Amino acid sequence: MRLLALLLALCAISAAQAQQPTAATITAQRDSVPTTTIVPVQQAPLTLRDTISAPAPDSRPMNHRQRREERARRYAMTIDSLVATRSFAFYPTVMQAVPDGEIRLVYADYFYAYLSPVDLEVHLPLERGAMRQVSIMNFDSDRIENYVSAKFQTQWNISFSARDDGRQYDFSLMISTVTGQTELTVEGPDGAMRYVGSVGQRSRER
Secondary structure, three states: OHHHHHHHHHHHHHHHHHHOOOOOOOOOOOOOOOOOOOOOOOOOOOOOOOOOOOOOOOOOOOOHHHHHHHHHHHHHHHHHHHHHHOOEEEEEEEEEEEOOOOOEEOOOOOOEEEEOOOOEEEEEEEEEOOOOEEEEEEEEEOOOEEEEEEEEOOEEEEEEEEEEOOEEEEEEEEEEOOOOOEEEEEEEOOEEEEEEEEEEOOOOOO
């Protein structure tokens, strides 16, 4: 009996302990520092496109013949634009006294004739007298008279006149839009001179 009573008491004690709640222990760090996690993001590969040399989507690449024709067309447009502005320069490479003077090459690069709507600058070589001595025609004029320009197919014909100290000079230009060859004829008190050269943009005084 005493053994049975002892077993019953032990069972009662075990049941009571099982019903008691178990305490949970939580440990917190006071000095903990939050950290940021960096997750790398992969971007899509970048596609580069050449917009300078690549032809337009709707155009076909030109062949050699078409490119030569396009260059010639653009050159003719450049000459037309210069004549339209009435502001350009003539640079001589050959000179000759009219009608039967000696043909001379012009090597010096400081000779020119500058033309604009409001003035004219002339610095050209010329021949004077029976001995055909070479001198320089050098004058400025702030008045241009009788200016006329006309185009016939691929050639511009331009004429005008100017005065220097009461002396009149008549100018005649023939400009090819194909080759760029320009012929300038100047008639003055000392005779007439013919020059062959080219036209271009006015630059600083040479």
